[in-house]
Amino acid sequence: xxxxxxxxxxxxxxxxxxxxxxxxxxxxxxxxxxxxxxxxxxxxxxxxxxxxxxxxxxxxxxxxxxxxxxxxxxxxxxxxxxxxxxxxxxxxxxxxxxxxxxxxxxxxxxxxxxxxxxxxxxxxxxxxxxxxxxxxxxxxxxxxxxxxxxxxxxxxxxxxxxxxxxxxxxxxxxxxxxxxxxxxxxxxxxxxxxxxxxxxxxxxxxxxxxxxxxxxxxxxxxxxxxxxxxxxxxxxxxxxxxxxxxxxxxxxxxxxxxxxxxxxxxxxxxxxxxxxxxxxxxxxxxxxxxxxxxxxxxxxxxxxxxxxxxxxxxxxxxxxxxxxxxxxxxxxxxxxxxxxxxxxxxxxxxxxxxxxxxxxx
Amino acid sequence: xxxxxxxxxxxxxxxxxxxxxxxxxxxxxxxxxxxxxxxxxxxxxxxxxxxxxxxxxxxxxxxxxxxxxxxxxxxxxxxxxxxxxxxxxxxxxxxxxxxxxxxxxxxxxxxxxxxxxxxxxxxxxxxxxxxxxxxxxxxxxxxxxxxxxxxxxxxxxxxxxxxxxxxxxxxxxxxxxxxxxxxxxxxxxxxxxxxxxxxxxxxxxxxxxxxxxxxxxxxxx
Numbered sequence: 174x175x176x177x178x179x180x181x182x183x184x185x186x187x188x189x190x191x192x193x194x195x196x197x198x199x200x201x202x203x204x205x206x207x208x209x210x211x212x213x214x215x216x217x218x219x220x221x222x223x224x225x226x227x228x229x230x231x232x233x234x235x236x237x238x239x240x241x242x243x244x245x246x247x248x249x250x251x252x253x254x255x256x257x258x259x260x261x262x263x264x265x266x267x268x269x270x271x272x273x274x275x276x277x278x279x280x281x282x283x284x285x286x287x288x289x290x291x292x293x294x295x296x297x298x299x300x301x302x303x304x305x306x307x308x309x310x311x312x313x314x315x316x317x318x319x320x321x322x323x324x325x326x327x328x329x330x331x332x333x334x335x336x337x338x339x340x341x342x343x344x345x346x347x348x349x350x351x352x353x354x355x356x357x358x359x360x361x362x363x364x365x366x367x368x369x370x371x372x373x374x375x376x377x378x379x380x381x382x383x384x385x386x387x388x389x390x391x392x393x394x395x396x397x398x399x400x401x402x403x404x405x406x407x408x409x410x411x412x413x414x415x416x417x418x419x420x421x422x423x424x425x426x427x428x429x430x431x432x433x434x435x436x437x438x439x440x441x442x443x444x445x446x447x448x449x450x451x452x453x454x455x456x457x458x459x460x461x462x463x464x465x466x467x468x469x470x471x472x473x474x475x476x477x478x479x480x481x482x483x484x485x486x487x488x489x490x491x492x493x494x495x496x497x498x499x500x501x502x503x504x505x506x507x508x509x510x511x512x513x514x515x516x517x518x519x520x521x522x523x524x525x526x527x528x529x530x531x532x533x534x
Numbered sequence: 535x536x537x538x539x540x541x542x543x544x545x546x547x548x549x550x551x552x553x554x555x556x557x558x559x560x561x562x563x564x565x566x567x568x569x570x571x572x573x574x575x576x577x578x579x580x581x582x583x584x585x586x587x588x589x590x591x592x593x594x595x596x597x598x599x600x601x602x603x604x605x606x607x608x609x610x611x612x613x614x615x616x617x618x619x620x621x622x623x624x625x626x627x628x629x630x631x632x633x634x635x636x637x638x639x640x641x642x643x644x645x646x647x648x649x650x651x652x653x654x655x656x657x658x659x660x661x662x663x664x665x666x667x668x669x670x671x672x673x674x675x676x677x678x679x680x681x682x683x684x685x686x687x688x689x690x691x692x693x694x695x696x697x698x699x700x701x702x703x704x705x706x707x708x709x710x711x712x713x714x715x716x717x718x719x720x721x722x723x724x725x726x727x728x729x730x731x732x733x734x735x736x737x738x739x740x741x742x743x744x745x746x747x748x749x750x751x752x753x754x755x
Contacts, residue, residue: 271705283718287725309709
């Protein structure tokens with residue numbers, strides 16, 4: 174019984190504290206800084222102020238809460254800076270600063286430290302903080318502005334995001350290049366698709382994140398949006414808009430690959446990605462909230478251990494079959510090679526004998 | 535300091551159920567109406583009144599049931615008594631707080647089953663006199679009322695920016711009015727009570743439960 178349990182289920186040791194990886198944290202911060210740069214480029218000085226203030230308050234808040242809870246800081250733990258960078262990037266530029274501050278309090282005081290700090294939290298702190306803010310102040314979190322808009326007159330610069338258009342059953346119209354460069358209304362740091370893709374390549378190449386969750390998740394979203402399109406029109410445009418709208422791409426790269434709350438095995442990650450993609454499309458089809466990614470991620474986080482267990486089981490199930498298959502394949506290949514070799518040798522011999530016959534003649 | 539600690543501990547022990555051993559905050563029982571509907575002082579008041587009346591009178595009437603009666607029959611009778619007591623309580627509440635009673639909805643009738651949880655303490659009847667037993671139940675009711683009021687007022691202040699309907703000119707965080715907000719407040723209150731308990735020193739009963747060596751030495755009967 175013990176053996177079965179140890180093989181098939183995730184033990185408490187697997188779930189124990191994950192030591193912070195300084196290199197990975199630095200890579201994520203670099204990628205987030207690139208996204209922040211795009212946010213500042215499109216939204217101006219206010220975006221810079223929000224991001225800087227958010228990072229500083231998050232670090233100070235974590236320091237204070239760490240003292241209160243009596244948790245020591247592990248070297249290389251810069252998760253507070255990552256949370257501080259991510260929260261404003263998932264919100265519109267017009268959001269008041271107190272919304273970001275309260276979101277940080279939720280992330281650190283409610284989600285992170287009551288469970289034991291870094292490496293122990295069950296849910297992604299940023300996702301919970303943004304979901305909480307979304308339910309508390311939907312009027313701020315759902316009102317986006319056009320890029321390069323004059324923020325001094327907010328009424329004149331209100332823009333409609335593709336997510337809200339799709340939610341209302343309309344058809345968004347965004348030029349291809351604008352869609353790639355992020356020149357459309359949406360959360361500050363999540364619209365620049367090309368930049369996010371470049372960040373994803375950098376993070377995958379530096380082995381900071383795994384490609385599995387993102388690949389399976391995005392594929393699921395694409396397949397479901399192709400089969401059940403919300404958009405009346407071509408399948409391709411439906412898939413494209415579903416992939417670029419909201420915080421989907423940003424979330425799949427930076428939040429779904431969180432080393433603490435996501436599964437640890439590759440098969441588990443694949444299941445997790447599929448589950449997350451399915452939940453997102455379910456929320457988009459039947460829900461009434463634009464930011465479906467964060468809510469789906471919270472749900473998927475609670476099933477992350479189940480995904481890992483399933484992944485382990487799948488691996489165990491497929492391992493002997495893999496061996497058998499590889500044996501059969503190698504046998505098949507060797508037999509074929511032998512046959513071919515025999516054929517070749519026969520041909521060579523016949524050729525030689527023919528040559529000898531000619532010579533003799 | 536030690537003397538103050540001991541005196542506080544003795545006093546709190548004498549009113550066991552109000553703060554130490556609180557039904558909601560320490561034993562995590564009857565949390566549904568508090569988490570879902572205790573979003574304002576008025577809601578908390580209505581839930582508290584309903585719970586106090588239903589529980590006290592049903593416990594009082596149930597205490598007359600003979601202890602020799604089979605447990606299964608006694609439980610059915612408890613449920614019947616609580617349901618009968620609920621009818622006049624509902625009419626009374628509907629007369630005074632009709633709108634709030636409508637808003638709270640199913641969570642007031644559900645208090646019938648919640649009062650049964652308190653009635654399960656009836657094993658105390660074997661060791662305590664009826665008067666002391668009723669006092670013990672009253673302590674638990676007081677504990678529930680206290681928890682409901684504290685959580686209700688906190689959620690009203692944070693979630694609506696008002697206190698008992700009066701605006702306080704602070705930022706309202708609407709998320710605290712949802713059930714998950716209720717769980718957050720309840721969790722932090724419970725943690726505070728646990729911290730206070732450990733500050734005073736663990737209670738004997740807790741030591742017995744959690745000390746594994748004690749369990750090892752004592753043979754299970």
